[in-house]
Amino acid sequence: MVLQLIKQKWFYLAILAIALAVPLLVPNRYFFQIIIISCIFAIATLSMNLILGYTGQASLAHAGFFGIGAYGVGLMTKAGVSFWLALPASALLAALVGFLIGIPTLRTRGSYFAIATLCFGVIVSIIAGNWVSLTGGHTGVVGIPRPSPIPLPLAGEITFQTQTAQYYLVLAFLLLTLFVMHRLVYSLQGLSFMAVRNNEVLADAVGINTFATKMLSFVVANFFAALAGGIYASIIGSISPSTASYTLTFNWLVYLLLGGAATLSGPIAGAFAIPILMEYMQFLEEYRQLIFGALLIVVIIYFPRGLMGGLASLRVKAVNYSHRRKAGVPSAAESGKPDQAF
Amino acid sequence: MYRVLLKVENLTKHFEGLVAVSEVSFGVNRGDILAIIGPNGAGKTTVFNLISGMLRPTSGKIYLNGEDISGLKPYHIAHKGIARTFQTTALFDQLRVVDNLAIGYKLRTSSGFWSTIFHTRRWKEDRAGCEAKIMETLGFIGLAEKALHFVSTLSQEEQKRLAIGVALMSSPRVILLDEPTGGLIQEETDGITNLIKKMKAAGLTICIIEHKMRMIMDLADRIVVLNFGEKIAEGTPEEVSKDQAVIEAYLGGDYVA
Numbered sequence: 212m213v214l215q216l217i218k219q220k221w222f223y224l225a226i227l228a229i230a231l232a233v234p235l236l237v238p239n240r241y242f243f244q245i246i247i248i249s250c251i252f253a254i255a256t257l258s259m260n261l262i263l264g265y266t267g268q269a270s271l272a273h274a275g276f277f278g279i280g281a282y283g284v285g286l287m288t289k290a291g292v293s294f295w296l297a298l299p300a301s302a303l304l305a306a307l308v309g310f311l312i313g314i315p316t317l318r319t320r321g322s323y324f325a326i327a328t329l330c331f332g333v334i335v336s337i338i339a340g341n342w343v344s345l346t347g348g349h350t351g352v353v354g355i356p357r358p359s360p361i362p363l364p365l366a367g368e369i370t371f372q373t374q375t376a377q378y379y380l381v382l383a384f385l386l387l388t389l390f391v392m393h394r395l396v397y398s399l400q401g402l403s404f405m406a407v408r409n410n411e412v413l414a415d416a417v418g419i420n421t422f423a424t425k426m427l428s429f430v431v432a433n434f435f436a437a438l439a440g441g442i443y444a445s446i447i448g449s450i451s452p453s454t455a456s457y458t459l460t461f462n463w464l465v466y467l468l469l470g471g472a473a474t475l476s477g478p479i480a481g482a483f484a485i486p487i488l489m490e491y492m493q494f495l496e497e498y499r500q501l502i503f504g505a506l507l508i509v510v511i512i513y514f515p516r517g518l519m520g521g522l523a524s525l526r527v528k529a530v531n532y533s534h535r536r537k538a539g540v541p542s543a544a545e546s547g548k549p550d551q552a553f
Numbered sequence: 554m555y556r557v558l559l560k561v562e563n564l565t566k567h568f569e570g571l572v573a574v575s576e577v578s579f580g581v582n583r584g585d586i587l588a589i590i591g592p593n594g595a596g597k598t599t600v601f602n603l604i605s606g607m608l609r610p611t612s613g614k615i616y617l618n619g620e621d622i623s624g625l626k627p628y629h630i631a632h633k634g635i636a637r638t639f640q641t642t643a644l645f646d647q648l649r650v651v652d653n654l655a656i657g658y659k660l661r662t663s664s665g666f667w668s669t670i671f672h673t674r675r676w677k678e679d680r681a682g683c684e685a686k687i688m689e690t691l692g693f694i695g696l697a698e699k700a701l702h703f704v705s706t707l708s709q710e711e712q713k714r715l716a717i718g719v720a721l722m723s724s725p726r727v728i729l730l731d732e733p734t735g736g737l738i739q740e741e742t743d744g745i746t747n748l749i750k751k752m753k754a755a756g757l758t759i760c761i762i763e764h765k766m767r768m769i770m771d772l773a774d775r776i777v778v779l780n781f782g783e784k785i786a787e788g789t790p791e792e793v794s795k796d797q798a799v800i801e802a803y804l805g806g807d808y809v810a
Contacts, residue, residue: 391670398676399659399683400669402648406656409645416605416643418631418660418723427666 230382234375243374245486250381251443253482254388256463256470258435263464264472265396266428267408269321271460272312272328273436275335278455279305280437281444282339285352288445294358298441305437306430313429317422320411332457340452351451358445377446384442385479388435392475395431404428405473465503469510471517480519555619558583558758559604559635559727564613566599566782573599575782576613581727586749586759588769590793591779592802597762598640600779601729604760605637606630617727632660634726638716640735640762646704650715653704654690657722658683686722693755694718694748710741714748721752728752730761734768742768770794778802 229236237243255277262270283301288294316327339346346352358380360368371377395401403424406414415421444450453459463482470481485503492499514521557580566574574596581587589597602608604615606627615623622633636657645653662679669676691697694714699707707715713733720728733749734742746768752759763769769776770790778786778793780802786793793799 394670394672395666398669399655399662399664399679400666402652402656403659405648405652406645406659409647410643412607413639413643413645414656415627416607416631416637416639417657417719418628419656420628431666 247378249483249486250385251439253479254385254439255436256466256478256482257388257392258432259463260478262428262432266404269325270328271325272332274455274459275332276305276433276436277440278335280440281450281454284441285355285444285450288356301441302434302437306434309430309433313426317425336452336455339455353449355444355448471519474519477517477519560616562614565611567611573782577784579777581760585774588773588776589762595779596782601731636720636723636725637729638720640731642712642716644704649703651700653719654687654722657719658686660723690718690721727758732762
């Protein structure tokens with residue numbers, strides 16, 4: 212057990228070391244940009260995981276809130292507001308909008324909730340495309356400034372003009388998101404989310420205010436979706452209604468389901484693996500979509516918990532098998548899902 | 554301190570034209586076991602659903618320790634101190650035994666979002682309290698060995714024990730058990746009966762729906778008999794077993810003793 216913990220710690224440290232060394236490892240600027248965008252989308256997918264994976268409410272408004280964050284930061288920073296003020300302000304705005312949208316939609320269940328939130332997401336991108344005086348219509352917002360430099364007491368300031376600096380910025384936000392999600396999930400609060408997902412009637416009967424629990428999950432998820440959107444606007448420099456389009460939501464949904472919903476590693480694995488695989492499969496052109504479609508069906512049927520969930524159960528099976536061989540007894544107690552401990 | 558901890562007054566529930574529960578009144582004394590019995594469709598589970606807030610009464614009142622709790626939402630009533638189990642065993646079946654128990658403790662805790670993120674002292678106290686209560690409850694329901702197992706690997710009887718354990722985690726004032734031994738064989742029924750006796754010995758006030766007469770006669774302090782939504786008898790097990798209306802309800806009007 213202890214040995215396993217140490218091994219796990221080294222494993223995570225190794226991944227962190229690789230993440231820190233990415234600027235030295237990337238072959239070219241183009242690939243580096245894919246990694247940076249993957250980091251941003253990993254934040255979006257992680258937050259979607261909170262409401263969809265852990266709380267079991269299939270919110271399809273995620274790109275809408277990403278868009279609110281992107282337009283908020285884009286418009287505010289162009290008007291001269293510091294990025295470091297515009298980013299939390301936009302994320303809080305999205306959290307507030309999420310709260311208001313949640314009041315009617317979170318009273319619906321299952322596919323009705325999915326449809327209601329999908330509608331909201333579509334409305335956001337329609338507004339972005341038609342409120343020309345504010346959003347610039349379908350041309351969008353261009354020339355969004357890079358994140359404002361951070362002044363340092365002695366050594367001048369940190370600027371975000373290079374890809375390397377931008378990468379470390381998004382990595383820091385990704386780690387922050389992961390930290391918050393980890394704290395939430397491995398707590399009674401996280402168990403309440405899973406209780407609502409698993410059996411809402413029982414959760415209600417044991418004293419969990421299911422509406423407030425869903426609302427908390429929805430608001431936090433939307434806050435981080437907008438955070439990702441705000442960073443995206445500032446790093447990419449231009450946004451358009453497609454930044455809030457539901458096609459983004461469905462991309463993240465695919466990352467989430469393939470990577471593994473209701474795990475913390477799954478959304479990150481999905482957000483990196485799929486865009487990178489897509490790049491290496493360029494030669495297949497449009498057939499790539501076909502392959503991912505088929506892959507999605509296979510995963511949903513045979514690995515309902517995605518890649519990371521599937522790997523975890525394989526490991527449990529392997530451990531159980533070796534225990535049986537050693538002791539001659541089955542050890543069902545080992546079958547703990549690592550991501551659902553309190 | 555009221556001697557009658559849970560009191561139901563003229564409780565009535567209509568579903569469209571159907572009268573499911575009609576003018577039912579009874580009280581549960583502190584520390585007692587009250588059994589509600591009656592043929593299928595008599596309205597027993599509806600009474601539980603009304604008390605636990607899953608249904609709103611058409612008319613009538615429910616008092617807990619003198620406080621009117623009729624018409625409150627289920628989670629609100631749970632906070633007031635009424636826990637329940639369900640006829641078809643309800644558990645969080647995607648989670649482990651300990652997780653199920655921990656969720657039952659949620660209403661005892663006060664840490665919110667920020668305490669959870671920053672692991673404040675309150676959060677740590679809540680966690681310590683939760684862990685202590687889990688250890689206590691695991692021992693009480695006899696599932697200590699299965700603490701880390703998933704619900705799906707438990708036997709039917711273990712699942713029923715766990716459902717009672719989840720209800721006990723909130724240290725309720727009254728616990729409502731809806732057919733806690735439904736679908737169990739005799740040995741398993743005895744196990745659950747012993748658990749219920751242990752709960753009474755620990756000072757809990759219990760309200761129980763059951764079909765197994767022998768078990769109920771042995772267990773209950775008082776019995777309420779329902780038929781077609783109305784109370785037809787109330788009293789000690791001895792009184793009820795001799796009641797003519799009860800015998801007719803169970804064995805049919807033509808039965809001659």
